[in-house]
Amino acid sequence: MNLNEALNALKELEATLRAYNHAIGCLNYDGETVAPRNSAPARGETMAFLSGIIHNRVTSQETGELIETLLAEKDKLCAMDLRKVTLLKESRDDLTLVPAEEYMAYQQLMAEAMQVWHDAKLASDFASYAPYLDKIVAYNRRFAERKNPAAPAYDVLLDGYEKGLSHERLDPFFELLRRELTPVILEVAARPKPDTAFLEQSYPVHLQKKFTDRVMQIMGLDRDDCAVGETEHPFTEGFNKHDVRITTHYHEDSVLSNLYSVVHEGGHALYELGVGDELQGTFLAGGSSMSVHESQSRFYENLIGRSRPFCEVLLPELKALFPEQMAGVDAEKLYRAANLSTPSLIRTEADELTYSIHVMIRYELEKAMISGALKTADIPGEWNRMYKEYLGVEVPDDRRGCLQDSHWSFGAIGYFPSYALGSAYGVQMLANMEKDVDVWGAVRSGSLKPITAWLGEKIHHYGQLLTPDELVLNGCGGPFDPNCYVNYLKKKYGELYNL
Amino acid sequence: MNLNEALNALKELEATLRAYNHAIGCLNYDGETVAPRNSAPARGETMAFLSGIIHNRVTSQETGELIETLLAEKDKLCAMDLRKVTLLKESRDDLTLVPAEEYMAYQQLMAEAMQVWHDAKLASDFASYAPYLDKIVAYNRRFAERKNPAAPAYDVLLDGYEKGLSHERLDPFFELLRRELTPVILEVAARPKPDTAFLEQSYPVHLQKKFTDRVMQIMGLDRDDCAVGETEHPFTEGFNKHDVRITTHYHEDSVLSNLYSVVHEGGHALYELGVGDELQGTFLAGGSSMSVHESQSRFYENLIGRSRPFCEVLLPELKALFPEQMAGVDAEKLYRAANLSTPSLIRTEADELTYSIHVMIRYELEKAMISGALKTADIPGEWNRMYKEYLGVEVPDDRRGCLQDSHWSFGAIGYFPSYALGSAYGVQMLANMEKDVDVWGAVRSGSLKPITAWLGEKIHHYGQLLTPDELVLNGCGGPFDPNCYVNYLKKKYGELYNL
Numbered sequence: 001m002n003l004n005e006a007l008n009a010l011k012e013l014e015a016t017l018r019a020y021n022h023a024i025g026c027l028n029y030d031g032e033t034v035a036p037r038n039s040a041p042a043r044g045e046t047m048a049f050l051s052g053i054i055h056n057r058v059t060s061q062e063t064g065e066l067i068e069t070l071l072a073e074k075d076k077l078c079a080m081d082l083r084k085v086t087l088l089k090e091s092r093d094d095l096t097l098v099p100a101e102e103y104m105a106y107q108q109l110m111a112e113a114m115q116v117w118h119d120a121k122l123a124s125d126f127a128s129y130a131p132y133l134d135k136i137v138a139y140n141r142r143f144a145e146r147k148n149p150a151a152p153a154y155d156v157l158l159d160g161y162e163k164g165l166s167h168e169r170l171d172p173f174f175e176l177l178r179r180e181l182t183p184v185i186l187e188v189a190a191r192p193k194p195d196t197a198f199l200e201q202s203y204p205v206h207l208q209k210k211f212t213d214r215v216m217q218i219m220g221l222d223r224d225d226c227a228v229g230e231t232e233h234p235f236t237e238g239f240n241k242h243d244v245r246i247t248t249h250y251h252e253d254s255v256l257s258n259l260y261s262v263v264h265e266g267g268h269a270l271y272e273l274g275v276g277d278e279l280q281g282t283f284l285a286g287g288s289s290m291s292v293h294e295s296q297s298r299f300y301e302n303l304i305g306r307s308r309p310f311c312e313v314l315l316p317e318l319k320a321l322f323p324e325q326m327a328g329v330d331a332e333k334l335y336r337a338a339n340l341s342t343p344s345l346i347r348t349e350a351d352e353l354t355y356s357i358h359v360m361i362r363y364e365l366e367k368a369m370i371s372g373a374l375k376t377a378d379i380p381g382e383w384n385r386m387y388k389e390y391l392g393v394e395v396p397d398d399r400r401g402c403l404q405d406s407h408w409s410f411g412a413i414g415y416f417p418s419y420a421l422g423s424a425y426g427v428q429m430l431a432n433m434e435k436d437v438d439v440w441g442a443v444r445s446g447s448l449k450p451i452t453a454w455l456g457e458k459i460h461h462y463g464q465l466l467t468p469d470e471l472v473l474n475g476c477g478g479p480f481d482p483n484c485y486v487n488y489l490k491k492k493y494g495e496l497y498n499l
Numbered sequence: 500m501n502l503n504e505a506l507n508a509l510k511e512l513e514a515t516l517r518a519y520n521h522a523i524g525c526l527n528y529d530g531e532t533v534a535p536r537n538s539a540p541a542r543g544e545t546m547a548f549l550s551g552i553i554h555n556r557v558t559s560q561e562t563g564e565l566i567e568t569l570l571a572e573k574d575k576l577c578a579m580d581l582r583k584v585t586l587l588k589e590s591r592d593d594l595t596l597v598p599a600e601e602y603m604a605y606q607q608l609m610a611e612a613m614q615v616w617h618d619a620k621l622a623s624d625f626a627s628y629a630p631y632l633d634k635i636v637a638y639n640r641r642f643a644e645r646k647n648p649a650a651p652a653y654d655v656l657l658d659g660y661e662k663g664l665s666h667e668r669l670d671p672f673f674e675l676l677r678r679e680l681t682p683v684i685l686e687v688a689a690r691p692k693p694d695t696a697f698l699e700q701s702y703p704v705h706l707q708k709k710f711t712d713r714v715m716q717i718m719g720l721d722r723d724d725c726a727v728g729e730t731e732h733p734f735t736e737g738f739n740k741h742d743v744r745i746t747t748h749y750h751e752d753s754v755l756s757n758l759y760s761v762v763h764e765g766g767h768a769l770y771e772l773g774v775g776d777e778l779q780g781t782f783l784a785g786g787s788s789m790s791v792h793e794s795q796s797r798f799y800e801n802l803i804g805r806s807r808p809f810c811e812v813l814l815p816e817l818k819a820l821f822p823e824q825m826a827g828v829d830a831e832k833l834y835r836a837a838n839l840s841t842p843s844l845i846r847t848e849a850d851e852l853t854y855s856i857h858v859m860i861r862y863e864l865e866k867a868m869i870s871g872a873l874k875t876a877d878i879p880g881e882w883n884r885m886y887k888e889y890l891g892v893e894v895p896d897d898r899r900g901c902l903q904d905s906h907w908s909f910g911a912i913g914y915f916p917s918y919a920l921g922s923a924y925g926v927q928m929l930a931n932m933e934k935d936v937d938v939w940g941a942v943r944s945g946s947l948k949p950i951t952a953w954l955g956e957k958i959h960h961y962g963q964l965l966t967p968d969e970l971v972l973n974g975c976g977g978p979f980d981p982n983c984y985v986n987y988l989k990k991k992y993g994e995l996y997n998l
Contacts, residue, residue, distance in 0.1 A: 034726055042739050
C-alpha cells in the first residue's frame with residue numbers, strides 16, 4: 001500500500017465508522033427520548049451488533065497495517081491526517097484490549113442498564129440497579145488493568161476522558177475547592193435566602209416549550225440544525241454540524257430547571273455546530289474531550305445564563321409567557337432567584353457555588369469504587385454520608401441520592417471531574433474573552449453571536465484537531481489556574497450574599 | 500453445508516438483517532418525526548450505506564448457496580423455515596436485479612426526496628420536487644422491466660406490494676367502485692350537510708395530546724410497547740412486538756384529524772403488536788402485504804372509529820377535555836359530523852364514501868406515469884382534471900393536490916390500491932367477525948380487546964407466515980367480494996343522508 005492508497009483507505013474507514021456511529025447514535029437518542037419503555041432489550045441487541053462491527057473493523061489486521069503505513073510516513077502527512085491516525089491508533093489500542101464478544105456484551109449491558117436505571121431511579125430502588133452497576137464497574141476496572149497494569153485503574157479511566165488526567169492532578173484541584181469553598185458555602189447557608197416564591201407556582205409545560213424556543217433563538221441555535229427532545233436526564237447528541245440534538249425535561253413546578261437544561265445543552269450544541277466544515281464527516285468531527293465540552297456548556301449555563309444581563313434579557317420573555325406568575329418580578333429579583341445558593345441534593349440543579357462539591361463527592365466515590373475499597377452495595381450509604389459531611393444535607397432516598405445521574409449506566413466512570421474542570425476552564429476563558437469582546441453588551445443586545453464567534457475561533461472550529469490541553473490554552477490564553485474559578489465564585493457569591 | 504448448518508446460517512442472516520433493518524428503520528422514524536430539517540443529506544448517506552450492506556449480504560453468493568441448499572431439502576423444512584426461504588429468495592431475486600451502487604444511490608435519492616417533498620408541499624412548489632419524482636419513476640420502471648420484461652411495468656410493481664395483483668384484477672374493482680359509488684356521491688353532495696360547527700373551534704394541542712392518550716387506552720395500545728410521535732404525514736413503524744411507533748399530526752382547528760390518524764395508525768400498530776412470539780426477530784415478523792395491513796388500519800379507523808357506538812364512547816372523553824367546544828353535542832351529532840361526506844381534496848381526511856375515488860385517481864395516474872403516457876411535469880394538471888371529473892372539486896394548489904401524499908417520495912408506486920383493497924377487505928372481515936364476536940357490545944364497553952383478539956387469531960399472529968391471499972381468506976371467511984364493500988357504503992350513507 002502506498003501513501004495515496006493508505007489515505008484513501010483511511011477515508012473509506014472514516015465513511016464506514018461514520019455510518020455505524022450515526023446509526024448507533026440515532027438508536028441511542030431515540031431510546032433516551034421517544035422509544036417505548038419495553039423497546040430496550042431489542043435496541044440493546046442491535047446496538048451491540050453494530051458496535052461489534054465497529055470493533056471488528058477497527059481492530060482488524062487491515063486497520064493495523066493502515067496505521068503502520070501512515071505512521072511510517074508521518075512526515076508527509078498534513079496536520080489533519082496525522083491527528084486522525086493518532087486518534088485512530090488510540091482507539092484501536094483501546095479496543096484491542098477487549099475481545100469483540102466481551103465488547104458487544106458490554107454494549108448490550110449498558111443499553112439494558114440505562115433502562116434499569118430509569119426504572120430504579122423512579123422507584124428509588126438501588127438494589128434492582130446494583131447488579132448492573134457491579135458489572136459496569138468490573139468491566140471498567142478490568143479494562144483499565146489491561147490498558148496499564150502499572151497505574152491505578154481510576155487514573156487510566158480519567159486519562160481516557162482527558163489525556164494526562166490523573167488523581168495527582170485532580171486531588172489538589174478538589175482539595176483547593178473544598179478548602180476555599182466550604183467556608184463560603186457555610187457562610188452563605190447562614191444568610192437570608194432571596195425571594196423565590198414566584199418560582200414556586202405552576203408554569204404550564206406547553207408554555208415552557210414556547211420559552212425554550214425563545215431561549216434557543218437568543219443563543220443562536222437554529223432549529224433547522226438543532227432539534228430539542230425530552231428526556232429524563234438531559235444530554236446532547238451531535239451527529240454533524242447540521243444535526244445536533246439537545247434534550248431537556250419539563251417540570252410544571254420548575255421553570256428554571258428547563259431553562260438551564262436548555263442553556264447548558266445549548267452550549268454543547270453550539271460547540272458541535274461550530275466544528276469546521278473541513279472536519280465534517282472525519283475522525284476529527286465533533287467536540288474534543290469531555291472537560292472541554294463541559295467548559296462550553298457550563299460557560300453558557302452559568303457565566304452567561306446566570307448573569308445579570310442575561311436575566312434582564314429573559315425577563316420580558318418570561319413576562320410575556322407567564323404574566324401572572326411573573327407579576328412584580330424585576331431583573332434583579334430574577335437574577336437573585338436564579339443564583340439561590342443552598343446546599344442541596346441534585347447536582348444538575350445545584351448553584352454554581354456548591355456544584356463542584358457535588359462533583360467532588362462523585363470523584364471520591366468513583367476512586368473508591370474502582371480501587372475496590374467501596375463495594376457497590378455500600379454506595380448509597382457512603383453517598384449519603386458524604387452529602388451530610390460536605391453539604392450538610394440529609395439524602396431522603398436514592399432517587400435524590402446515588403441514583404440521580406445516568407453516567408455510570410452508560411459506562412462513564414471518570415467523567416464527572418470534567419464538569420468541575422470544565423466549569424473552572426470556562427471562568428478563565430471568560431476573562432480572556434473579555435479582552436476581545438464586549439461580552440455583556442452582546443448579552444444585553446439579546447444575541448450571543450459575538451460570544452459564540454469568539455469561542456468558535458478559539459475552540460469550536462478545531463473539532464478534535466487540537467488536543468484538549470491545546471484547546472484549554474487557546475481558550476484561557478495561558479496555563480490553567482483553578483484560582484480564577486475560586487476567586488470568581490467568592491466574588492459573585494460575596495456580592496450576592498453580602499459576605 | 501448440511502441442513503443443520505444451513506438453518507444456523509439462516510438464523511445468523513436473520514440476526515444480521517434484523518440489526519441493519521432496525522437501524523435503518525430508526526433513522527427513518529427519527530427523520531420523519533424529530534430530526535432537524537437540515538439533517539436529511541447526512542442521514543440519507545448513512546441509510547444508503549446500511550442499505551448497501553444489506554444488498555451485498557442478500558445478493559452474495561453465500562446467500563444464494565444457502566437458499567439452494569435449503570430448497571434442495573424443502574421437504575424436511577417446517578412451514579416457518581420454508582416460508583422464510585421463500586421470502587428470502589423473492590427478496591434476493593429482486594435485489595439481484597439492481598447493482599449495489601444503483602441500489603444505494605436509490606436509497607439516498609429517496610431520503611433526499613422525502614425532505615424535498617416536505618418543503619415542496621409546504622410551499623406548494625411542484626417544480627422543485629419534479630426532478631426527484633422523475634428519478635424515482637424512472638428507477639421503478641427500470642426495475643420492473645428487469646424483473647419481468649413481458650409484463651406491463653405497473654403490474655410488476657403492483658405484484659411487489661401484493662403477490663398476484665395486476666391491472667386485470669384492479670381495473671374491474673375500481674370500475675365497480677366508480678360505477679356504483681359515483682351516483683351515491685353525487686346524491687349525497689346535493690343533500691343538506693350535518694352540523695359540524697362545533698368542530699370548527701380551537702382545540703388546543705396540549706389537550707388533544709391527552710385525548711390521544713385516552714384513544715390509545717380504548718384501543719388497547721400499551722404505551723410501554725407503542726410510542727406516539729408527530730409528523731407531517733402519519734405512518735406507523737414497527738420494529739418488534741415491544742417497539743411499535745405510531746405517528747399523528749395536531750391541528751388546533753381539527754380535533755378529528757388527530758383522532759382518526761391515531762385510530763388508523765393504531766390499527767397498523769395492533770397488527771404489528773399481535774404478531775406471534777415465535778416469529779419475533781425472524782423474516783416472518785411484522786405484518787404481511789400492504790393491503791392486509793391497510794385492511795386493519797382502515798378497519799379500526801372507519802368500521803369501528805366512525806361507528807355510532809365508538810362515538811358514544813368518545814363523547815364523554817371529548818366533553819371532559821373540551822367542555823366548551825363540545826357543549827350541546829350528543830353522540831348522534833358527533834357521529835354525523837364524523838361521517839360528513841363531501842367531495843374533498845385530501846385523501847387522508849376523506850370520508851369513507853369518497854375515499855376510494857381518491858385512491859382510484861392515484862391508481863390511474865400511476866399506471867400512466869409508469870407506462871410513460873404521463874410525463875412528470877403533467878401530473879399536477881392531470882391530477883386536477885381528475886379531481887374535477889370524479890369528485891367535482893377544484894384543486895386550488897399542489898399542496899392540496901398532487902403533493903399531499905408522501906408515498907412516491909419513498910418509492911411507493913403501486914401501493915395506493917392497497918388502501919382501497921384494504922378498506923374493502925375490512926368490511927367483509929367485519930361481517931365475518933360479527934358471527935363470532937359481540938362487536939358493538941365490545942365497543943360500547945369502551946374496550947376493543949375482543950375485536951383485536953379475533954383479528955389477532957385470524958390474521959395478526961401469523962405475521963408473514965401465510966400469504967396475503969390466505970390471510971384475506973382467513974379474515975373474510977370466504978373469497979373476496981368487493982360488493983360487500985359497495986353495499987356497506989350504500990347502506991351507511993343511505994341511512995345518514997336519507998337517500
